Structures are given as structure tokens and as C-alpha cells.
Amino acid sequence: MLTEKMEEYLxxxxxxxxxxxxxxxxxxxxxxxxxxPTVLDMLRxxxxxxxxxxxxxxxxxxxxxxxEGRARRAISLTTKGQRAARTLVRRHRLSERFLxxxxxxxxxxxxxxxxxxxxxxxxxVEEKLAEMLGNPETCPHGYPxxxxxxxxxxxxxxxxxxxxxxxxxxxxxRVEEEEPQLLQYLASLGLMPDVDVEVKEVAPFGGPLLxxxxxxxxxxGREVASKIYTRKGPGQKRHGKRRMGGGRKR
Numbered sequence: 426m427l428t429e430k431m432e433e434y435l436x437x438x439x440x441x442x443x444x445x446x447x448x449x450x451x452x453x454x455x456x457x458x459x460x461x462p463t464v465l466d467m468l469r470x471x472x473x474x475x476x477x478x479x480x481x482x483x484x485x486x487x488x489x490x491x492x493e494g495r496a497r498r499a500i501s502l503t504t505k506g507q508r509a510a511r512t513l514v515r516r517h518r519l520s521e522r523f524l525x526x527x528x529x530x531x532x533x534x535x536x537x538x539x540x541x542x543x544x545x546x547x548x549x550v551e552e553k554l555a556e557m558l559g560n561p562e563t564c565p566h567g568y569p570x571x572x573x574x575x576x577x578x579x580x581x582x583x584x585x586x587x588x589x590x591x592x593x594x595x596x597x598x599r600v601e602e603e604e605p606q607l608l609q610y611l612a613s614l615g616l617m618p619d620v621d622v623e624v625k626e627v628a629p630f631g632g633p634l635l636x637x638x639x640x641x642x643x644x645x646g647r648e649v650a651s652k653i654y655t656r657k658g659p660g661q662k663r664h665g666k667r668r669m670g671g672g673r674k675r
Contacts, residue, residue: 427474429544432513433457434467435476436543438502439510448500468500476506511575517543518564519554525565526558532565532612533605566608567599567618567654582657587634587650589624595655596621607652614643616653 427435437456441448454464471477480499502510520539524530530538546554552573555561562578563569569577583598597620600611611617615638625642626635633644645653 427509430467431471431474431476432509432544434471435502435506435510436513436517438477438500438506439514442502450498450500453500471506475503476509477501478503508575511571511577513543515571515573515575516546516551518568518570519551519558519561520546521564521566522558522561522570523554532602532608535565536602536605536608563599563618564602565618566602567597568602583654585651586622586624586636586645586653586655587647589627589634589655591624591627593657594621594623595657597653598656599654601652604652607649610649611653614638615641622655 434453434457437453438448441452441456446452450461450464450468453468454461457464468477468479472479477500480501517539520542521535524535524538525532555573560572561570571577586595586597589595597616597618599618600608600616602608616622620638623637624634625637628634631647633646634650635642635644636650
């Protein structure tokens with residue numbers, strides 16, 4: 426039986442697997458903010474439940490002997506693990522939609538509360554929630570919501586805003602959702618999914634970007650801009666309801 430802690434690990438593994446690079450216990454440890462021994466202990470339990478599997482990477486052909494000590498353990502979700510993870514992600518993102526679009530919570534509060542709801546929603550409530558919301562395709566931050574079969578729509582090409590050149594235009598597709606203070610800051614600037622944005626200037630030597638939204642211009646540091654994923658050209662609204670400022674504070 427899945428515990429709430431296992432579910433948290435499954436969701437983290439799913440999100441990390443969507444990024445480039447080998448998924449290792451070290452990456453998972455850094456993402457969750459827990460010690461490596463804690464991660465390894467949980468992964469052993471999840472492996473025994475058939476949720477994850479390991480493979481050595483970076484070793485010699487045999488994976489034994491002198492090469493073995495240099496090998497890293499790469500993690501992957503099994504079919505069972507993928508199915509469970511996508512269900513959790515679906516429930517989390519549907520909950521965020523409900524909390525922002527219906528109850529009017531701000532981004533930060535909605536994300537925090539959705540982390541609790543994803544563990545307790547039944548399949549029946551999940552189905553009714555999706556139906557009530559009109560089966561939205563994305564969460565408020567722009568990330569795709571898996572459908573009832575766990576399938577996720579193919580994304581068009583997106584790239585972080587920090588990779589845009591001067592005079593390049595685009596439409597915000599999504600923003601990273603794991604940093605509450607960043608969400609609050611971006612919402613206060615109106616940097617939200619479906620908003621058109623133009624990079625006016627790019628300072629040299631890793632300096633900030635001057636971006637324009639409507640008639641307003643902001644200077645954004647590269648680190649902040651790297652967390653805003655944008656598709657080229659003016660956008661068409663596709664993320665459902667959107668509240669400027671991320672909803673009202675409760």
C-alpha cells in the first residue's frame with residue numbers, strides 16, 4: 426500500500442523525469458531537501474513495491490570490478506510507478522485549478538493546499554472535479570494535466586525566457602511552481618501563462634533582461650527568467666481561467 430511519503434517521492438520522480446539528465450538519488454535528494462540516506466532508504470522500499478527500478482550508468486561494460494565503483498545509480502519509474510505518479514499529478518493540478526478558479530486562492534496558497542488534497546481525493550471526486558472544471562488541460566502555472574488515462578498532451582516547442590534574444594517575442598507557457606516566493610513575485614508582475622512578452626534588451630556578461638508586458642517594462646535577472654518557459658510568437662489563451670495577481674490572498 427502506498428504511503429503519503431511514497432506518493433511525494435513518486436510525484437517528485439515524475440517531475441524530475443520530465444527534465445533532461447540522468448535521474449539519480451543525488452538529484453532526488455537535492456530536489457526534496459532530504460539527506461541521501463533517507464532517499465536511499467525510501468527508494469529501497471519503493472523498489473520492493475515495484476514502483477521504481479535501478480540501472481548502473483557510467484560503469485564499464487561488465488558493470489563489475491574496477492568500473493563498478495565509478496557507476497551511478499539511475500532511477501526510473503516502472504509502469505506501476507508511472508501510473509501512480511500521473512494520477513497524483515492529475516489530482517494535484519486539478520485541485521490547483523479548483524482552488525484558484527473557483528475559490529480564488531493565490532498561486533502560492535493553491536499549490537500548498539493542493540499538496541494536501543492530492544493524497545485524499547478519491548477517483549470519484551477526481552472525476553467530478555474534472556467535469557465541473559470543464560476538463561482543463563493545464564494547471565494555473567501552465568503545466569499539462571494528465572487526462573483520466575494518464576496521457577499528457579505533446580508540448581509545442583518552448584524554451585526559458587533567459588534564452589530569448591533582444592527584440593524576440595513570445596507567449597508565456599508555464600512558470601516553475603516549486604518556489605512560493607517566486608510564484609508570488611511573478612504573479613505581482615503579471616508574468617503568467619498566456620501573457621505575451623517581448624525581450625527588449627539583453628545585458629551582456631550574464632546581466633538582466635529588459636522585458637515588456639503590455640505597456641510596462643521590467644528588468645529580470647537571468648535566474649528568474651530561466652524559470653519562465655515561453656513559446657514563440659503571440660499566444661492564444663489556452664490555460665483556462667486566469668486571475669491577475671494569482672488570485673486574492675486568504
